[in-house]
Amino acid sequence: MSVARSFRSVFMVATCAGAALTCYLVSLNVASERAALEEVETKIVLAQRDIRLLQTEIGTRGRLAQLERWNVKVLALSAPSADQFLDGGFQLARLGRPEPKLNVEAPVVLASAPAPHPQPAPLEEGDRRAAGAGATASSAAQLMQQASLRVPVREAIQPADPIMKPEPRKEQPIASRPAAKKAPATAKAVAEKPEKTSVSKPAKPAPNKSAKAPETKPAAADKKAGDKKLALASKPVTKPIRTAKVDPLAPLPASSNSKKTTRDSGTAR
Amino acid sequence: MNAPTPALVAPRPERLRLVGQRRQILTMMHQRLMFGLLVYAGVVALIVLRILYLAAFGDHAGAKRGLTVLVPERGDIVDRDGQPLARTIDAWTVGLWPGKVIGNKLDLARKLARLMPEKDEATYFAMLRSGKSFYYLRRRAAPGLVEAVNAIGEPGIALEREPDRLYPQTSLAAHVIGYTDVDGKGVAGIEWALNDKLSDAGTRGHPIQLSISSKVQQALEHELLAAMQKFSALGAAGVVLDIHTGEVLAMTSLPQLNPNAAGQGSPEARFNRATLGVYELGSTFKPFTVAMAMDAGIIKSFGKMYPCPNSLRVGGRSISDTHPFNRACSVAEIMKESSNIGTAQIAAQLGSTKQQEFLRKMGFLDPVGIELRERGRTLTPGSNWGEVATMTVGYGHGIAVTPLHLATGYAALFNGGVYRPATLLKIDRNHAVPKGHRVFSEDTSYKMRALLRLVVTKGTGKKADAPGYRVGGKTGTANKPVAGGYSQTRVVTSFAGVFPMDEPRYAMVVMLDEPQPTAETYGFRTAGWNAAPIMSTTVSRIAPMLGVRPDKNREPDMSTVLPFVHEKAEH
Numbered sequence: 001m002s003v004a005r006s007f008r009s010v011f012m013v014a015t016c017a018g019a020a021l022t023c024y025l026v027s028l029n030v031a032s033e034r035a036a037l038e039e040v041e042t043k044i045v046l047a048q049r050d051i052r053l054l055q056t057e058i059g060t061r062g063r064l065a066q067l068e069r070w071n072v073k074v075l076a077l078s079a080p081s082a083d084q085f086l087d088g089g090f091q092l093a094r095l096g097r098p099e100p101k102l103n104v105e106a107p108v109v110l111a112s113a114p115a116p117h118p119q120p121a122p123l124e125e126g127d128r129r130a131a132g133a134g135a136t137a138s139s140a141a142q143l144m145q146q147a148s149l150r151v152p153v154r155e156a157i158q159p160a161d162p163i164m165k166p167e168p169r170k171e172q173p174i175a176s177r178p179a180a181k182k183a184p185a186t187a188k189a190v191a192e193k194p195e196k197t198s199v200s201k202p203a204k205p206a207p208n209k210s211a212k213a214p215e216t217k218p219a220a221a222d223k224k225a226g227d228k229k230l231a232l233a234s235k236p237v238t239k240p241i242r243t244a245k246v247d248p249l250a251p252l253p254a255s256s257n258s259k260k261t262t263r264d265s266g267t268a269r
Numbered sequence: 270m271n272a273p274t275p276a277l278v279a280p281r282p283e284r285l286r287l288v289g290q291r292r293q294i295l296t297m298m299h300q301r302l303m304f305g306l307l308v309y310a311g312v313v314a315l316i317v318l319r320i321l322y323l324a325a326f327g328d329h330a331g332a333k334r335g336l337t338v339l340v341p342e343r344g345d346i347v348d349r350d351g352q353p354l355a356r357t358i359d360a361w362t363v364g365l366w367p368g369k370v371i372g373n374k375l376d377l378a379r380k381l382a383r384l385m386p387e388k389d390e391a392t393y394f395a396m397l398r399s400g401k402s403f404y405y406l407r408r409r410a411a412p413g414l415v416e417a418v419n420a421i422g423e424p425g426i427a428l429e430r431e432p433d434r435l436y437p438q439t440s441l442a443a444h445v446i447g448y449t450d451v452d453g454k455g456v457a458g459i460e461w462a463l464n465d466k467l468s469d470a471g472t473r474g475h476p477i478q479l480s481i482s483s484k485v486q487q488a489l490e491h492e493l494l495a496a497m498q499k500f501s502a503l504g505a506a507g508v509v510l511d512i513h514t515g516e517v518l519a520m521t522s523l524p525q526l527n528p529n530a531a532g533q534g535s536p537e538a539r540f541n542r543a544t545l546g547v548y549e550l551g552s553t554f555k556p557f558t559v560a561m562a563m564d565a566g567i568i569k570s571f572g573k574m575y576p577c578p579n580s581l582r583v584g585g586r587s588i589s590d591t592h593p594f595n596r597a598c599s600v601a602e603i604m605k606e607s608s609n610i611g612t613a614q615i616a617a618q619l620g621s622t623k624q625q626e627f628l629r630k631m632g633f634l635d636p637v638g639i640e641l642r643e644r645g646r647t648l649t650p651g652s653n654w655g656e657v658a659t660m661t662v663g664y665g666h667g668i669a670v671t672p673l674h675l676a677t678g679y680a681a682l683f684n685g686g687v688y689r690p691a692t693l694l695k696i697d698r699n700h701a702v703p704k705g706h707r708v709f710s711e712d713t714s715y716k717m718r719a720l721l722r723l724v725v726t727k728g729t730g731k732k733a734d735a736p737g738y739r740v741g742g743k744t745g746t747a748n749k750p751v752a753g754g755y756s757q758t759r760v761v762t763s764f765a766g767v768f769p770m771d772e773p774r775y776a777m778v779v780m781l782d783e784p785q786p787t788a789e790t791y792g793f794r795t796a797g798w799n800a801a802p803i804m805s806t807t808v809s810r811i812a813p814m815l816g817v818r819p820d821k822n823r824e825p826d827m828s829t830v831l832p833f834v835h836e837k838a839e840h
Binding site: 020034045048049052053055056059060064065079 | 317321326338339352353356358359435437438439440441483484487491736737738806809810813818819820821
């Protein structure tokens with residue numbers, strides 16, 4: 001008791017000192033937080049100042065007078081005329097013309113026609129490629145009609161078809177057109193040349209290409225028969241099915257086929 | 270035991286008194302001690318509290334003051350889209366303390382001459398040896414130069430940063446923005462007019478937003494400059510105004526001035542022709558005369574006929590036309606071919622009093638209403654405003670106003686007839702549209718559309734037409750007054766127009782000071798050949814920016830004027 005009483009004042013002092021120290025520590029903590037905040041604020045302001053400086057510099061370098069000078073010297077852009085403003089989507093659509101592209105392709109198909117001359121040739125080719133091709137000559141004509149039924153006006157559908165089935169189509173025109181248009185007796189030499197070319201050159205690359213083209217198509221669309229032979233053999237059978245697939249994939253094979261056809265036409269001419 | 274004990278002996282009274290005194294002294298000392306202790310404790314507590322307070326809220330060594338908010342030394346000026354037109358940046362200043370130089374002075378002078386070749390080394394050497402305490406070597410020095418100067422390592426060279434006014438768009442809208450002197454005090458343009466607001470610590474944090482659109486301004490400046498050079502004119506001025514609010518979208522005065530180095534500009538370049546220069550603007554006044562006559566009930570239809578002889582003699586003075594009719598002509602024809610004779614007669618019918626009244630309401634007799642301090646005093650016939658003066662004022666001679674006057678006048682004529690002073694500050698929540706007062710009736714304002722469109726489609730202003738934008742306006746060619754009359758070769762040509770005419774929104778005035786004839790204009794120096802094409806090119810550039818859609822199928826109602834135009838008069 002007496003010990004406790006005699007040390008009471010000491011305890012009191014210690015408590016007071018502890019309390020004061022705690023208070024001081026708290027305030028110190030607050031002060032340091034405040035300083036950190038100020039530092040961040042200062043950093044923000046400094047960054048703002050830098051941004052402002054850079055903006056000013058960019059603005060000065062890219063000032064309108066400078067842009068105008070470049071325009072006068074190099075770009076030579078001028079104000080749009082009244083005709084360049086459109087009222088809406090309708091007016092914009094009116095400006096578009098889809099024909100030209102198709103017109104370009106149409107003659108290409110016609111050019112491939114001369115190759116056919118050899119009426120006997122189809123037999124050989126037919127032997128080589130597919131036995132059904134020659135037999136389906138009549139059904140091919142029907143197919144043509146079917147295609148034209150879809151979009152009656154455009155002749156362009158004719159090129160659209162070869163896109164799908166290059167080889168059989170070649171044979172069809174070979175069989176039908178030359179027979180109708182050109183007399184078989186016009187020139188044997190002419191007929192021979194295409195024969196040779198068609199037999200020698202196109203015969204080799206054509207199957208390859210044709211094989212490639214169909215290959216890529218199914219590869220993208222559906223993993224169908226990977227075998228070339230199978231694909232070739234099944235062609236006459238699958239013709240009508242392919243016509244249905246034409247539209248979505250048209251652009252891709254169009255290029256390869258058009259190349260092929262142009263080459264063919266070149267050789268023919 | 271015999272000895273008497275002190276206790277038994279009564280203490281002597283002195284001693285008793287001593288004891289009481291000591292006790293008293295002791296208590297007093299206790300009190301004093303206590304008081305001193307309290308004072309000491311108080312002081313200590315005070316110090317401790319102060320320290321605590323300072324620790325919590327006060328300054329300390331790490332504190333950085335004054336950087337919590339970015340307030341520029343002088344307020345920014347921005348255009349209506351917020352693009353900066355004037356800013357204050359910290360620029361480097363290179364100074365020299367000749368007294369503090371410790372190195373070889375000749376060597377230093379040589380190095381300085383190499384870095385800053387505007388002075389030769391002899392001059393630098395003289396500066397170094399002079400007794401002066403301080404020289405400015407370069408203000409607004411480039412960072413590369415500052416680095417090079419710093420590399421010399423001479424303590425006598427002072428490299429300091431000081432706030433500097435920069436105009437990023439250089440000469441764009443220079444006459445509107447103005448410029449400051451070396452000490453950063455505005456001495457021209459908005460810098461001058463709003464100097465207090467720009468420099469006051471309370472308001473400079475917020476940029477001043479002008480009504481100017483820098484894109485429109487650039488288009489106007491470019492087209493005007495091209496025309497000015499093409500026609501070898503002394504100067505040019507142009508204004509584009511929103512007619513419904515009075516906002517100035519673009520205002521320029523040429524020759525150009527670079528406010529970054531305003532001191533290098535000639536007095537001619539520093540002169541603001543758009544608001545300070547007053548000119549007799551000629552035929553561009555004629556629409557006002559016709560509108561006044563319509564408001565006064567003198568002209569009820571554009572078919573009203575006036576005799577138009579080859580020349581008209583009034584008060585010993587002869588009035589003539591550039592396209593003489595020599596027959597009776599309608600008001601529509603008078604306007605279309607810009608007939609002085611016809612307009613003079615309309616003005617004479619109107620009378621001097623009414624003319625002055627209208628002109629006063631339009632603000633043409635006072636300095637133009639705008640924030641700038643550069644406002645020219647208009648020149649009028651004054652007390653000599655008789656019949657002859659009325660007639661000449663009717664077609665724009667004998668009265669000199671600024672191009673901005675003309676623009677506000679056209680705005681009043683076509684916005685429904687209400688005059689509003691022009692303003693250079695953007696109209697928004699903080700700045701309401703100024704309340705105007707009516708000058709012309711709405712009906713007059715409406716009818717005038719067709720008349721001015723006629724001038725552009727069939728009359729003297731054909732070259733002002735921008736296809737699809739329905740420009741309407743009036744050309745004006747005025748001979749410059751010279752000693753003893755008017756010069757025949759020195760003219761001021763102008764075109765005042767409004768577009769789109771079927772629903773007017775913007776008024777535009779362009780003016781060329783003394784354009785010269787060229788081969789392209791077949792020797793003509795009239796406004797139809799030099800000022801009108803500026804209107805066309807500028808409108809086709811700025812109208813899409815201002816949201817005016819070109820439409821070739823829209824036209825104002827022309828049925829009020831076309832029947833009164835004689836077909837043969839077309840040419």
